[in-house]
Amino acid sequence: MRIITLKMGELDKGIYHYNYLKNNRPDLEEDISLKLGLIYYDKKEFNKAINHFENTIQINSKNYYAHYYLALLNETLENYTKAIHSFQ
Secondary structure (H helix, E strand, C coil), rough: HHHHHHCCCCCCCCHHHHHHHHHHHHHHHHHHHHHHHHHHHHHCHHHHHHHHHHHHHHHCCHHHHHHHHHHHHHCCCHHHHHHHHHHC
């Protein structure tokens, strides 16, 4: 869905749909949280993206995508110590 949403330029619509799923499909929380983080990353709403990536990591500490994007965000925000920690 993320690819379709980005191609259509409808990031807010993607957020709406993922929040709907989040409320109705708790079994998909990890994937939904990651996807919301990616959408907020694309929107440059970095604090919201960080919250979703951290939530994804709390659910599954081995979710390497969440660690990777969290590290990129921390590097962008010049939080180098946190970035290094996320890359490890």
